[in-house]
Amino acid sequence: MFKLKRYLRKYKKESVIAPMFKMLEACFELLTPLVMARIVDVGIRDRDMGYIMMMCAVMVAFGVFGLLCSATAQYFAAKAATGFGTALREDLFRHVNSFSYTELDMIGTSTLVTRLTSDINQVQAGVNLLLRLFLRSPFIVVGAVVMAFVVNARLAWIFVVLVPVLSLVIYGIMLATIPLYKKVQNRLDVVLRLTRESLAGARVVRAFSRQEDEIQDFREESEGLMHMQLLVGKISALLNPATYVIINAAILVVLWLGGGTVYSGELTQGGLIALINYMTQVLLALLALSMLIVSVTKASASAGRINDVFSQASGMKEGGSETDIREGEMKVSFRHVDFAYKGGKNALTDIRMEVKRGQTIGIIGGTGSGKSTVVNLIPRFYDASAGEVLVDGVDVREYPFSRLRGNIGIVPQNAVLFAGTIRENMQWGKKGASDDEIYRALEIAQAKEFVEAKPDGLETMVLQGGKNFSGGQRQRLTIARALVGEPEILILDDSASALDFATDAKLRRAIAAQTRGMTVFIVSQRAASIKDADQILVLDDGRQVGLGTHRELLETCGVYHEICMSQFSEKELEKS
Numbered sequence: 001m002f003k004l005k006r007y008l009r010k011y012k013k014e015s016v017i018a019p020m021f022k023m024l025e026a027c028f029e030l031l032t033p034l035v036m037a038r039i040v041d042v043g044i045r046d047r048d049m050g051y052i053m054m055m056c057a058v059m060v061a062f063g064v065f066g067l068l069c070s071a072t073a074q075y076f077a078a079k080a081a082t083g084f085g086t087a088l089r090e091d092l093f094r095h096v097n098s099f100s101y102t103e104l105d106m107i108g109t110s111t112l113v114t115r116l117t118s119d120i121n122q123v124q125a126g127v128n129l130l131l132r133l134f135l136r137s138p139f140i141v142v143g144a145v146v147m148a149f150v151v152n153a154r155l156a157w158i159f160v161v162l163v164p165v166l167s168l169v170i171y172g173i174m175l176a177t178i179p180l181y182k183k184v185q186n187r188l189d190v191v192l193r194l195t196r197e198s199l200a201g202a203r204v205v206r207a208f209s210r211q212e213d214e215i216q217d218f219r220e221e222s223e224g225l226m227h228m229q230l231l232v233g234k235i236s237a238l239l240n241p242a243t244y245v246i247i248n249a250a251i252l253v254v255l256w257l258g259g260g261t262v263y264s265g266e267l268t269q270g271g272l273i274a275l276i277n278y279m280t281q282v283l284l285a286l287l288a289l290s291m292l293i294v295s296v297t298k299a300s301a302s303a304g305r306i307n308d309v310f311s312q313a314s315g316m317k318e319g320g321s322e323t324d325i326r327e328g329e330m331k332v333s334f335r336h337v338d339f340a341y342k343g344g345k346n347a348l349t350d351i352r353m354e355v356k357r358g359q360t361i362g363i364i365g366g367t368g369s370g371k372s373t374v375v376n377l378i379p380r381f382y383d384a385s386a387g388e389v390l391v392d393g394v395d396v397r398e399y400p401f402s403r404l405r406g407n408i409g410i411v412p413q414n415a416v417l418f419a420g421t422i423r424e425n426m427q428w429g430k431k432g433a434s435d436d437e438i439y440r441a442l443e444i445a446q447a448k449e450f451v452e453a454k455p456d457g458l459e460t461m462v463l464q465g466g467k468n469f470s471g472g473q474r475q476r477l478t479i480a481r482a483l484v485g486e487p488e489i490l491i492l493d494d495s496a497s498a499l500d501f502a503t504d505a506k507l508r509r510a511i512a513a514q515t516r517g518m519t520v521f522i523v524s525q526r527a528a529s530i531k532d533a534d535q536i537l538v539l540d541d542g543r544q545v546g547l548g549t550h551r552e553l554l555e556t557c558g559v560y561h562e563i564c565m566s567q568f569s570e571k572e573l574e575k576s
């Protein structure tokens with residue numbers, strides 16, 4: 001948690017004012033039993049109503065000042081803590097955004113969501129409590145012991161014994177619960193992941209009638225979390241009975257010994273009442289301290305999880321801004337490229353390909369053969385494990401991300417749209433794109449017709465994930481989004497799979513005719529979608545088993561021939 005203190009730097013003033021006001025409030029609290037003692041020893045003894053009223057007014061004034069101090073402290077602590085939380089959240093979000101796909105795969109989205117939300121809230125609550133209580137509680141404990149010595153030094157020794165005994169009990173309980181908080185948070189991660197998966201895949205769950213299994217899995221995890229929380233709760237629940245037994249025993253001792261002292265005149269009745277009040281103050285302060293420790297412990301566990309994300313640096317270093325681009329003939333080159341996902345075997349082995357500016361490249365192969373992996377290396381979603389990928393003759397690792405990716409329009413396999421209007425979604429491709437530019441892109445992507453048919457046109461709202469559009473419409477919108485920016489390289493990663501054959505063909509014809517000079521990569525399982533490409537890369541289990549035109553590959557590449565045989569009739573094959 002200490003490591004995160006930099007986020008409080010902007011709130012130095014608040015971080016000092018909050019504990020100071022809490023201490024001031026504590027001073028009023030410590031003085032109150034003395035006023036009470038005066039009421040008993042002087043006011044009540046002498047039956048002096050004027051004195052009693054005056055002292056009551058003093059007590060009320062202490063209470064009001066204490067309340068004002070407490071409210072001021074609360075205000076500044078809340079200001080510092082929420083500012084801290086906001087700065088931390090923004091920084092963590094920025095850091096997560098710097099991750100490459102490798103780190104995202106490794107850490108997992110659900111746990112990142114928990115860390116960005118619940119963990120940061122936990123740390124924020126810890127900071128708030130820390131600012132208010134870390135000085136106040138020890139100050140009250142020490143202050144109450146000192147005041148007890150002021151009232152009666154002989155009886156004050158009971159406090160000297162009481163404070164360590166109480167502290168020891170509280171510490172023991174803390175020690176038992178602290179490791180469990182981290183486990184609770186980890187379990188929460190699992191529950192969140194299950195919830196996310198189950199809700200995101202709600203349609204699939206229903207389609208496979210898996211609701212009961214999903215509910216069962218969720219129940220098991222949720223009950224696991226509950227048992228863990230109950231265990232922590234049960235141990236923590238010992239705190240109050242244990243401490244109250246000790247404090248009441250101490251009060252009995254004070255009354256037992258104090259009674260005699262009052263008779264002998266060594267201690268006044270008011271003094272005895274003040275001692276009991278101080279004892280209660282010690283207990284309450286220690287309980288507040290234990291609450292602080294619990295909160296700080298939870299916050300530390302959460303801070304640890306947040307720091308783990310911060311310490312995960314992006315494995316990808318961005319290239320310098322002065323990239324020397326050689327505008328040669330080759331737009332994209334793969335030179336003996338190998339790639340393995342973290343901890344896995346090679347997903348790609350020795351990929352070699354030279355793609356000229358303006359060419360269309362088809363990439364085909366069975367499922368899992370590495371087609372998406374190949375195209376993911378061009379915008380540097382992953383880095384090659386061996387060999388190099390070049391764009392305009394320069395290794396992709398030498399580019400600043402914005403420059404490299406700014407020239408690439410990528411349409412991923414899963415059509416992802418964001419909540420907002422169609423226009424806003426299209427402007428992801430190019431900030432401030434005009435309606436003309438958007439309609440041109442929609443036209444090429446074969447999406448203009450259905451967008452125009454909507455009463456609100458470009459103002460039509462897209463629901464989260466594009467749920468109010470069909471799969472094919474979503475795909476066409478994501479293609480249009482990539483085209484709006486008129487990228488130099490367009491990557492269509494199986495992004496026309498939901499289109500019927502006629503629309504798919506129209507789309508490819510429009511791209512070929514209206515995007516002259518654009519280098520286009522088409523990943524597809526359908527031979528018909530890529531057969532007219534200038535070059536076709538054939539993959540089999542991550543290996544390049546063919547590279548050439550449709551005609552050439554039919555002659556030379558067994559895998560390609562087989563794919564075509566399975567998809568075309570004899571007649572179609574002869575014609576092609």
Ligand SMILES: Nc1ncnc2c1ncn2[C@@H]1O[C@H](COP(=O)(O)OP(=O)(O)OP(=O)(O)O)[C@@H](O)[C@H]1O
Pocket residue numbers: 105341342344347365366367368369370371372373374413494525
């Ligand atoms: N994020 C990942 N982490 C680990 N392994 C992965 C990851 N993505 C893909 N793989 C593995 O890499 C191999 C190639 O996957 P890739 O997605 O490139 O295949 P593909 O040819 O595009 O398949 P499909 O046509 O089914 O989309 C597969 O064995 C797959 O299991």
